[in-house]
Amino acid sequence: MDFELQDLGGSQASALAVDAWVVLWPDACGPVAAEAPASGPLHDWAQDAVAQHDIGAEVGQCLVAHRLPGVQARRVVLVRTGAQSPAQIRKAVAAAWAALKSPAPARLGLYLGAVTGPALQAAMQALADASYSYTTTLSKPKPRQLQHVVLAVADSLAVQGAFERACATVQGVELAKEWANRPGNHATPTHLATVAQQLGKKNRMAVEVLGPKEVAKLGMGAFLAVAQGSEQPLRFIVLKYQGGAKHDAPVVLVGKGITFDTGGISLKPGPEMDEMKFDMGGAASVLGTFAALAELQPAINVVGLIPACENMPDGRAIKPGDVVTSMSGQTIEILNTDAEGRLILCDALTYAQRFKPRAVIDIATLTGACVIALGSVRAGLFSPEDELAQHLTEAGAAALDPCWRMPLDDEYAEGLKSNFADMGNVGGRPAGAVTAAKFLQKFTQGLNWAHLDIAGVAWKGGQAKGATGRPVALLVQYLLDEAARIQAQAPARDSAPSPKLAAKASARKAHSASSEAKKTDKAAKPAKKRKGAA
Known part of the structure; x- marks a missing residue:
């Protein structure tokens, strides 16, 4: 349109x-x-x-x-x-x-x-x-x-900037909707990698796609464990947008990319299982955000990480009670194979550390418990970092894509203890969204990290069934705000624009x-x- x-x-x-x-x-x-x-x-x-x-x-x-x-x-x-x-x-x-x-x-x-x-x-x-x-x-x-x-x-001149931001955001939201809406056989991990490679051809963009051998070499045992029950090969997608200075630390977005979730051996009930094609809503939102970045070209560096695979109940699939070793070296007892999203995300969060990021935000349709807590109005926001949480909350409010900060008290991690590994992958029914976030937090040491649980907002059911494209608008707004904060914090010697940019600025001033x-x-x-x- x-x-x-x-x-x-x-x-x-x-x-x-x-x-x-x-x-x-x-x-x-x-x-x-x-x-x-x-x-x-x-x-x-x-x-x-x-x-x-x-x-x-x-x-x-x-x-x-x-x-x-x-x-x-x-x-x-x-x-x-x-x-x-x-x-x-x-x-x-x-x-x-x-x-x-x-x-x-x-x-x-x-x-x-x-x-x-x-x-x-x-x-x-x-x-x-x-x-x-x-x-x-x-x-x-x-x-x-x-x-x-x-x-x-x-x-029109007074609202030109808002017009351009809205055009780019709409484009990103619709890309996210498109891929989240596609059935699992039309949106495999390989398909998602192809979309990312197309985005990688745009200005200031680059993409790298890793397969099972490269992921195994990295030691991503948790990610590999989830993928091993499917005939569809996993893909680990690394998107890079270089809009800021080369030395500027990037913001890393990590999107859960379970392209179909049966629950694995801990099989989900049949009714509404078709909606588990939406379980890659986090990955779709990262792709949509990068589509918007390609249009807006803000002065910020952004990395997108998408661990993509299916969760299937094949004879090779992980079983309840299995113990796997994550990329971080921590071991995990698989108590429920339907708590698979956190297993692929934990390895991606460890991988994110190599970028020495300014911030890391993971986005995932992670828990039904978050739907019970917040319904379909607000995404769940978890972060130990007050400033990051505030910035995300403000961005969500401005973009009409709201989130709500949830607790991360240490006591919630008690349920993750295991007799057979460093941790279990679930902590019981009470506060399930919080214990899932506490699991992820174990892989974020040294990171300025936030987790968005979008299980309640990523799609609608019933007659209006379909993806919403959330939280692309929130993420785009946050990144634009963050670019402005980076510019405001830049030292004077770095603030002088290049001759090309200076010429453009002069032309804009003359036009104004x-x-x-x-x-x-x-x-x-x-x-x-x-x-x-x-």
Whole structure:
């Protein structure tokens, strides 16, 4: 889907050739209050409908019109947005799309007016999410119905950065959805490696894919143990994005890549086992985040680690009671083969230490216990590091992809004790999400580490079954924030831009000055257009 950003007032929007308009209207005033009162048929109709109480004030309330005089579009939906917070904008856009989607327009206008950057991002992400559909394994796939979206704003330059971030984030979220939605036979470890290799061809990207022999040579005994029951060969995927200085420590993202989870010998119940194709949601989110990085090119170094394999009940599969040796040298008693995600992650966390990272964040559909604790609203956040936890929480709030910090008291590790190994891989039913995090923590010595348990948020069940693409938005926001923090902390001698960057900055400054000079006769100029694909 293509997004296009334009400076459009009410009169210009009314004349634009789109199939439908969605007009967002806040409590206080119309979205183009800075214009003259008679600002075009579209704006006038919306203003009159609100004044005459033809539409309620509750966020998400909609009024649909057909063939308005003077409006080129066949359909118009007016939707209330309250105080226009990002969360309210998201709710309103979703409601408006529900009123329009049957039949869905191919070309849609979203009339936003004087909107903030965060609200614009929320609108774009909500519309992309609501209009998304999976088609890859359908025999007669239909193209996406919504093809093009025109975002009508009062000042495109003011929200250009937010527009670009939203385009990249939407692209990353949809890549994550695509691969998490694919059935296990269409998203094997080898398939994930192929996607990573395609990303590795992009600017500032590199990728390395290790197979069983290389993983065995590294001593990743826990990862190998999970994979040994499957005919599909494991893949250990190492993605690198070099956006910062060569000496800058990277942020490492570790994504759980169980492409299908039967539970192994500790076999899962049959009902809803098909949803275990989503057990690589952490890996999908890492791939989606790297897709967004390729578009945004932030000044930060990022490494992505994806241990990918299946968990199957073959005759070679690990058994309850087996003891394996991890890459760290610590031994693990396998008490339950369905607690396999932590086994592949622990070796990846040990591998992450070689990068001397700025931070390490693992992302995993790890425990059903986290679903019980937090449901489908917030991801579980575990970290002994207050600052890292705060940064991730703030990023999640800003991206409307929230998480909630959970405890990591030492006492929770008591249940992991074993008579036959350094630890067991489960600690019993009580506080299962916490004991899983405590297991991972044993492999993070010296690391600035956080764990995101996304089991409750990575996909939806029932009639709406499908991947959500979370927490790509959170991770992208965190990395952009972290890039800004790195820049702020850089010593003066490193802060001077290269001649090429300096030239670009000078050009942007000149363009900005020129734009300011033109603001007085802006209405007389053709509408500015800014395009972005998602």
